[in-house]
Amino acid sequence: MQQRMNMFEVAPEGYKAVLGLEQYVRANVDHTLLELVKLRASMLNNCAFCVDMHSTDALKAGEDVRRLFAVSAWRESPFFSAEEQAALALTDEVTELGEHGVTDEVWAAAQDAFSDRELADLILAISTINVWNRIGVSTHLQPPAL
Template identity: 70%
Template sequence: MKLFEVAPQGYQAVSGLEKYVRANVDPTVLELVKIRASMSNGCAFCVDMHSREALADGESDRRLFAMAAWREAPFFDERERAALALTDAVTRLGEHGVPDDVWDAAAKVWSEKELADLILAIATINVWNRIAVTTRMEPPAQA
């Protein structure tokens, strides 16, 4: 299904969120969040797209490869680590929500507005992942 054709107004609404987060979240952090959530959700289309975008924007191969084990990798700063932990918690939202320690770590290094924008970014990529996985979107054969 090509959701943008079947439900163009809904697709545009999600696109509006995407435009907002692109304008309000640090681009490096935004790509890390998108890649991490997409990995957790098993969205090959989004992992491919956002990895290629991150590389084009100057992200290192090494950091991208380390995304699978970011907690053990020394390549991410405190703000990135807080964003990645929050991404994991929000993406895998369990019965008890986001753990207090994850929230507290994020609130320590991100302002209230930055944290609000980060939550919107995490929510947005999760919507895109669910659309792409459900409609069976595949990465292009060649980049």
């Protein structure tokens, strides 16, 4: 599969705007939690570039490889804290809004795990990775060769 376009070259102002949001969430969301959220959304969106990047980044930051593999089956895994589970559930529902949106159950669990500000920043983080995934998938952005 060949990359269709380089968004930074074609629409640099738009790309920089998304990058600004990325910089905000990096500064305001716990790094470990952010990488789990990015990896989960990227898996749901089938973004090979982002799955590669965020799993690699998480490993470099010291994340356990078993936890990274378990992100794909997080509901059945014992490796995630209640806070991480709430964030992953929210990631699933924000990423796949479908007909139900974010359920009251998932919202309540997220509210129990995070302050209002943390929850707002988490929603911004989930939304941002979804923008990156949509850019990557639509333009056929590819991870570096092995």
